[in-house]
Amino acid sequence: MNFAQIKELKDKILGGYQITKEDALKLVSTENLEALYYSANQIRAKFCGEYFEMWSVYHQNLGRCENDCTFCPMSNVTKVDYYATCDETCNIETVEKQAESMRILRAQGVRKVEIDSTHSSLNDENLSKMICMLNAIKNKVDIELCASFGILSREQLIRLKNETNINYYHCNIETSESFYHNVCTTIKPEDKYETLKTAKSLGFYTCSGGIIGLGESMEDRIDMALKLRSLNVDAISLNIMLPFPGTPLEKQARLSNQEILTTFAIFRFINPKAKLRFARGRSMIKIIEKEALKTGMNSSIVGELLVNAKGADIRNDIQLFESEGFIIRK
Numbered sequence: 001m002n003f004a005q006i007k008e009l010k011d012k013i014l015g016g017y018q019i020t021k022e023d024a025l026k027l028v029s030t031e032n033l034e035a036l037y038y039s040a041n042q043i044r045a046k047f048c049g050e051y052f053e054m055w056s057v058y059h060q061n062l063g064r065c066e067n068d069c070t071f072c073p074m075s076n077v078t079k080v081d082y083y084a085t086c087d088e089t090c091n092i093e094t095v096e097k098q099a100e101s102m103r104i105l106r107a108q109g110v111r112k113v114e115i116d117s118t119h120s121s122l123n124d125e126n127l128s129k130m131i132c133m134l135n136a137i138k139n140k141v142d143i144e145l146c147a148s149f150g151i152l153s154r155e156q157l158i159r160l161k162n163e164t165n166i167n168y169y170h171c172n173i174e175t176s177e178s179f180y181h182n183v184c185t186t187i188k189p190e191d192k193y194e195t196l197k198t199a200k201s202l203g204f205y206t207c208s209g210g211i212i213g214l215g216e217s218m219e220d221r222i223d224m225a226l227k228l229r230s231l232n233v234d235a236i237s238l239n240i241m242l243p244f245p246g247t248p249l250e251k252q253a254r255l256s257n258q259e260i261l262t263t264f265a266i267f268r269f270i271n272p273k274a275k276l277r278f279a280r281g282r283s284m285i286k287i288i289e290k291e292a293l294k295t296g297m298n299s300s301i302v303g304e305l306l307v308n309a310k311g312a313d314i315r316n317d318i319q320l321f322e323s324e325g326f327i328i329r330k
């Protein structure tokens with residue numbers, strides 16, 4: 001696609017058009033990458049404005065996961081026990097400590113913390129524990145919490161809705177449906193889609209996303225973005241593969257900066273209204289972070305609660321986001 005064709009497509013999107021897979025494939029093969037990134041940023045400005053949201057993640061350790069996701073240090077195929085040294089902050093009894101960390105984040109402008117159960121699903125006993133923890137934290141800190149508990153049944157989601165005042169549910173779809181079996185054989189992606197659909201139908205704001213750099217093609221990324229659009233998710237987290245030693249993907253080649261920026265932009269073209277978030281792997285794109293902020297992104301992970309990837313200093317982050325013209329939504 002040349003400059004004029006990209007502009008024409010962008011203008012159609014600004015008028016309400018939803019791009020097709022064919023459009024998206026043509027877009028990512030353009031040599032006019034600057035026009036692609038610039039247009040993605042204009043789409044973000046039109047539909048999402050200048051507000052920028054900071055969020056963080058807390059991993060609630062429930063032990064090693066029974067699944068075989070090749071990228072994950074918690075999976076049953078990992079050779080290193082990353083959680084052997086997990087400290088007591090990963091204990092369900094230490095809500096006060098968690099709440100204090102979240103108070104500090106809140107004071108710095110972080111609006112939302114995702115509580116990640118680090119498992120693909122929860123039995124009813126663990127769901128009860130998580131509900132208890134969510135309520136205890138909400139009673140202590142004025143912060144939005146997002147439950148990231150994997151695949152839940154309709155009944156479990158109804159419990160979550162009725163027994164907490166949590167408004168956000170998160171479940172990553174990881175990659176395209178056709179590539180999924182390459183990274184995990186123990187979870188059915190359809191179960192994730194069903195969870196997201198059910199959560200949405202019950203009134204949750206839904207967050208999803210995936211990881212780029214698992215060995216998938218650009219077409220797979222486009223398929224993932226289209227699937228997220230069909231699921232009508234409110235926010236999309238884009239993680240960049242962090243190669244953890246001991247995992248099957250420890251030697252996976254890093255994506256080029258151009259591929260990363262193009263992926264961000266095409267996600268914005270396909271999902272004009274969703275919050276588009278930097279998630280794990282931000283450390284991998286430090287040198288292109290300013291450019292990345294001009295490809296349609298409007299949210300980012302920050303903070304020190306992460307177990308697997310240390311967030312950057314929040315003050316520096318705020319300076320960076322504001323220097324690019326964003327207003328931090330506090």
Ligand code: SF4
Pocket residue numbers: 065066067068069072073074075076118119120
């Ligand atoms: S289900 Fe989640 S925690 Fe379990 S191995 Fe897969 S990514 Fe890791």
